[in-house]
Amino acid sequence: AARAGGRGRVQRYDPGMRAAAEAARELEQELRGALERGEFRLVYQPVVTLADRRVTGFEALLRWASPRLGPVGPDRFVPAAEAAGLIGEIGAWVLREACATAAAWRQAHPGAGDLTMAVNLSAAQLTSAGLVEQISVALAESGLPAGALVLEVTETALVRDPEHAAASLAALRALGVRLALDDFGTGYSSLAHLRQFTVDVLKIDRSFVSTMAEGEPMPAIVRGTIDLGRTLGLEVLAEGIEHEHQARLLAEGRCDSAQGYLFARPLERADAEAVLLEQAACPDAAVPSPRAAGP
Ligand code: C2E
Ligand code: MG
Ligand code: MG
Ligand code: MG
Numbered sequence: 444a445a446r447a448g449g450r451g452r453v454q455r456y457d458p459g460m461r462a463a464a465e466a467a468r469e470l471e472q473e474l475r476g477a478l479e480r481g482e483f484r485l486v487y488q489p490v491v492t493l494a495d496r497r498v499t500g501f502e503a504l505l506r507w508a509s510p511r512l513g514p515v516g517p518d519r520f521v522p523a524a525e526a527a528g529l530i531g532e533i534g535a536w537v538l539r540e541a542c543a544t545a546a547a548w549r550q551a552h553p554g555a556g557d558l559t560m561a562v563n564l565s566a567a568q569l570t571s572a573g574l575v576e577q578i579s580v581a582l583a584e585s586g587l588p589a590g591a592l593v594l595e596v597t598e599t600a601l602v603r604d605p606e607h608a609a610a611s612l613a614a615l616r617a618l619g620v621r622l623a624l625d626d627f628g629t630g631y632s633s634l635a636h637l638r639q640f641t642v643d644v645l646k647i648d649r650s651f652v653s654t655m656a657e658g659e660p661m662p663a664i665v666r667g668t669i670d671l672g673r674t675l676g677l678e679v680l681a682e683g684i685e686h687e688h689q690a691r692l693l694a695e696g697r698c699d700s701a702q703g704y705l706f707a708r709p710l711e712r713a714d715a716e717a718v719l720l721e722q723a724a725c726p727d728a729a730v731p732s733p734r735a736a737g738p
Contacts (some may be wrong), residue, residue, distance in 0.1 A: 596623070
């Protein structure tokens with residue numbers, strides 16, 4: 444990422460850089476007011492148990508349909524929202540919306556009484572002063588029990604300001620919410636983090652799952668991560684399962700749960716709710732057929 448050098452330095456400005464800066468400015472401009480204009484929505488990806496493939500919860504994933512830019516992915520707009528100082532209010536909306544949805548589903552669907560809802564937190568959110576208050580409000584307004592909410596943080600976010608982050612996590616745990624370490628293994632992974640930052644769930648990153656080839660034994664890193672998590676008493680969840688052989692091998696390896704296109708893509712709210720209805724209708728069946736929806 445080309446960034447302008449310090450002031451007074453000679454800086455060659457090539458057209459590619461100018462175009463990138465222009466695009467970033469446009470993105471930020473469009474992000475301002477996007478919340479008020481109702482351009483955000485959440486989609487929900489099922490989390491399933493690997494042993495019997497039942498949906499036990501969902502991860503809320505943010506989507507933005509900009510009338511001018513079209514659909515922009517969270518990998519692009521979340522960092523932009525952080526840089527523009529907008530992630531606080533957007534994140535608060537995500538928390539309220541996700542908690543309200545989970546509370547409604549738990550009430551409406553027999554058998555969904557223990558459903559969990561996971562929400563992603565960015566680095567800036569994690570160390571912002573208002574976070575605990577935002578979460579308390581989202582829980583109180585929705586009536587969702589704290590234990591049903593899972594907050595996902597990445598190692599990268601934690602190490603940006605480790606002391607502050609550790610304090611935030613402790614405050615969140617005191618509320619009774621669960622914590623998940625997202626994209627585990629891709630950041631500055633260190634065993635010391637697992638001690639410094641107490642979490643409940645390890646999410647094995649999809650890049651490791653994708654190394655699981657058909658007909659081959661479990662890659663040592665995946666094996667080791669599952670064992671590490673289990674030894675520490677954590678729930679181990681594998682992300683990005685796309686193939687049946689991966690699900691089977693992970694189940695044999697005693698990985699607890701999974702998400703991935705094999706089971707379901709992130710679903711629009713009504714489609715996610717339909718999964719719960721189908722599951723209630725056939726209590727013994729595994730996850731209903733995979734559904735097509737946007738990524
Ligand atoms: P993440 O939390 O690690 O989410 C997993 C990403 O992998 C999602 O991308 C999901 O759609 C995608 N995915 C799930 N299963 C599969 C699969 O089987 N194969 C493949 N190739 N991909 C799969 P998405 O929705 O684009 O989100 C990207 C990232 O943006 C998330 O990574 C998360 O870090 C961030 N993000 C999403 N929503 C929010 C939010 O509400 N707030 C914050 N702060 N960050 C968010
Ligand atoms: Mg996540
Ligand atoms: Mg992840
Ligand atoms: Mg990710």
